[in-house]
Amino acid sequence: MANTAAWLTSKGADLQVAPAPMPKPQSGEIVIRNQAVPLHPGDWKLAKGIIPIQLRFPAVLGNYTAGYVYDVGPDVTRFQKGDRVLSMSGFAVRGDNRYGAHQRFVLTSEMHTAHIGSTPFEVATSAISVYAAMSALILHLKLDRPYPGAAAKKESVLIWGGSSTLGFYSVQIAAQAGYRVVTTASEHSRAELIEAGATAIYDYRSPDILESLQSMGPYKAIFAATDSATDQMVIGSVLKAQGGGRFLTSMGLRPGVVLPQGVDAFFVQYMDDYFKPENALFTKWVFGEYLEGGLKSGAMKLGKVNIVGGIGNLQKALDELESGRVKAEKLVINPHLD
Numbered sequence: 001m002a003n004t005a006a007w008l009t010s011k012g013a014d015l016q017v018a019p020a021p022m023p024k025p026q027s028g029e030i031v032i033r034n035q036a037v038p039l040h041p042g043d044w045k046l047a048k049g050i051i052p053i054q055l056r057f058p059a060v061l062g063n064y065t066a067g068y069v070y071d072v073g074p075d076v077t078r079f080q081k082g083d084r085v086l087s088m089s090g091f092a093v094r095g096d097n098r099y100g101a102h103q104r105f106v107l108t109s110e111m112h113t114a115h116i117g118s119t120p121f122e123v124a125t126s127a128i129s130v131y132a133a134m135s136a137l138i139l140h141l142k143l144d145r146p147y148p149g150a151a152a153k154k155e156s157v158l159i160w161g162g163s164s165t166l167g168f169y170s171v172q173i174a175a176q177a178g179y180r181v182v183t184t185a186s187e188h189s190r191a192e193l194i195e196a197g198a199t200a201i202y203d204y205r206s207p208d209i210l211e212s213l214q215s216m217g218p219y220k221a222i223f224a225a226t227d228s229a230t231d232q233m234v235i236g237s238v239l240k241a242q243g244g245g246r247f248l249t250s251m252g253l254r255p256g257v258v259l260p261q262g263v264d265a266f267f268v269q270y271m272d273d274y275f276k277p278e279n280a281l282f283t284k285w286v287f288g289e290y291l292e293g294g295l296k297s298g299a300m301k302l303g304k305v306n307i308v309g310g311i312g313n314l315q316k317a318l319d320e321l322e323s324g325r326v327k328a329e330k331l332v333i334n335p336h337l338d
Contacts, residue, residue: 004335005103006314007058011049015102015315020060023098023107025073030108032087035067037101038125038305039331044318046092053092060100063091063271064128065108066121076110078288086124086295087113088131088287093275102314104335112274114287117296122332124295126165126303129330133170133225134286135270136248137177139279141221146176146290153178156216158238160224160231162198163189163328165303166250167225172196172301182216184209184231189328196301204231213238222247224265229254232265239263304329310337 005020025031043061045051069083079085089108091100098107116124137143143157144150157174161167162183174181175197184204185193193201202212213234219242222235227249236259239245244262252267259265274283294300306329308317317331 001105003103003105004311005060005097005100006311008047008055008061009058011055011057012047015047015318017312017314020097020103022105025071025076025107027074028076028110029073030069030076030079030085030087030110030113031071032065032067032085032089032106032108032113033070034065034101034104034106034335036121036125036307036332036334037062037065038128039314039317039321039333040064041321042092043102044322047318048322051092053095056095058097060097060102061091062089062101062103062106064088064125065101065106066116066124070105078110079113079115084116084118084121085113086116086128086291088128088271088274090271090275093271102311102335104311111280111283112287114292115296116292117298119295119298119302122305122307122334123302125332126305126330127169127291127295127300129165129169129303130173130291131274131286132166132250132270133173134290135268135273136223136250137170137173137221139273139282140248140266140268141223143174143179143221144177145285146173148176150176150178153180155220156180156182156199156218158213158217158219158222158235159183160204160222160235161185161226162193162196162201164226165328165330168192168196168301168303170223170225171198175199179220180216182213182219184213192301204234210234210237214241218242224249224251227251227254229257232257232259236260236263236265305332306330307332307334309333311335312338
């Protein structure tokens with residue numbers, strides 16, 4: 001069976017669909033026949049050179065996929081051919097085209113893969129954001145791990161941007177750990193966020209947003225899953241009111257934002273955490289227990305997805321992401337549709 005990929009031939013160039021080598025798995029690796037590839041804002045930013053990762057051209061981008069296990073390498077024990085899975089192939093960390101998800105067959109590792117049971121491939125891809133939420137909340141903000149029946153805590157956590165895919169799973173994870181979760185979103189997303197476990201939801205556009213958030217504090221941790229410069233200044237004021245502190249932002253501190261004295265914002269690359277040897281047990285727990293258990297049992301609340309065609313539609317979909325018009329859903333392609 002032949003492989004096909006969307007090739008980036010130079011920085012900022014449009015993707016070109018052309019044949020690609022069929023990857024071969026080594027020890028601990030599997031090859032996936034991609035059925036659903038979720039797109040991420042980082043994809044177009046990497047293609048345009050905005051993310052400072054040195055690429056070797058031509059390159060095959062993409063970090064996540066869901067599909068059938070097509071081949072398995074030596075020492076693989078959790079998977080066999082034909083299994084339905086979700087995986088983080090991690091091209092952005094590896095820099096190797098074989099691990100780029102924007103193709104029909106992709107190489108990945110057993111450690112970064114989860115069974116999905118009967119969950120539809122495209123729907124399962126929304127859950128890949130769990131890895132980033134886990135990294136942010138547990139490794140960097142030092143919150144407790146989620147587990148069934150966790151006792152309710154008296155501590156509050158603020159998730160700014162709860163309607164984003166990352167925010168949605170962050171709300172879910174923090175609530176499953178027993179925290180009182182406060183989040184920001186529009187009224188349109190209220191029902192989904194309540195179902196995910198949010199205690200209070202405030203419209204980020206409200207003129208009373210600062211007072212509303214302060215009334216629910218103080219906060220043990222603040223995570224901005226998505227934010228603007230204005231949002232970051234509001235978060236800074238929330239922290240100032242409780243004596244200062246740090247918040248984690250997925251966007252980095254916006255240009256021109258000056259935070260109050262005693263308040264700091266920090267940014268991390270979540271994917272990197274899953275390729276560090278010291279995090280091996282954490283990685284196995286996230287993919288092999290939490291993610292796999294939630295998808296196979298159907299207990300995990302899943303985000304919205306929009307299938308936008310095959311590999312030939314990839315450039316158009318990335319352009320749509322860059323425009324900023326995509327809200328509260330994950331764009332997904334199926335490389336075998338064309």
